[in-house]
Amino acid sequence: MTTDIIADMLTRIRNANLVRHRLVQVIKTNLTISVTQILKEEGYIADYEEIELSKKSYLLLSLKYYNQKRQPIITGLKRVSKPGLRIYVNKNNLPIVINNLGIAILSTSKGILTNNKAKKLGVGGEVLCYIW
Template sequence: MVTDTIADMLTRIRNANMVKHQIVQIPVTKISIAIAAILREEGFIEDFNNYQEDNKQYLLLSLKYIGKSRKPVISKIRRISKPGLRVYSKSNNLPKVLDNLGIAVMSTSKGIMTNLKAKELGIGGEVLCYIW
């Protein structure tokens, strides 16, 4: 049993990117579905699908690569807030990832969203991860 499902998801994506896999399998949680939707919306992954195997549900993420050399679109993915050390950010002090070339995924009172969307809405929350 994995205690930190977000870190597990990010590690699976990072490992699949390093060996240039097309698809990565992730156990389904509400947060993993929300993060996958953000990754698709921001153009870091192609798509994701839900599927069931032996009464367990999984997400299949289709990773995105550039060119013939298959350079990954996700160059870095980092977990920020951990179970042992939570990191929060107020609405007036939201993180900027690579001068807004990357995104910060945040858990807010209005749901999981990017730092740019949280800034638009004027709300803060827990900074889950940085992706660029």
Template structure:
């Protein structure tokens, strides 16, 4: 049983990215599903779908690569806030990742969103991870 499902998801994506796997299987949680939605909207993954096997739900993520050399679209993925040390940011100090070339995923009172969308709405929250 994994206690930190967000770190588990990000590690599975990072490992699959390094060895250039096409598909990653992740245990389904509402948080991992919302993270997959954001990653797809921002163009970091190709697609994802959920399926059930033996009364357990999973998410299948289709990874995205560029060119004939299959260069990964995700060059770095970093967990920021951890269960032992939560990192929060208010609306005025939201992170700016590589001049908005990357994103930070923020858990706000209005759900998960990118740092760019949170800045537009003028809200802060817990900084979950950085992706670029």
């Protein structure tokens, strides 16, 4: 069992993108469900579904690609706040990822949000990752 679920999820997505897989399986937790919903809302993945294999629950993510050459929509993923070093921002210092071409996912008091939604709600929190 991994202790950093988000890092595990990002690594699985990154590896699947590199070899152009259409599906990737990640461990199902409340945190990974929230991050997956954000990825779907923002258009980084096509869809996801919950599956259960040998009494363990997983999420099956469908990755999106541009064209016949299968250029991935997700070009980069970066884990920011780690278990050994937590990174927090307030509402005035929310991160901007590649001139707003990417998103930052934050864990706030209002739930898991993107940097744009956190700015609208006027909240800060822990920066989980950057996706572009």
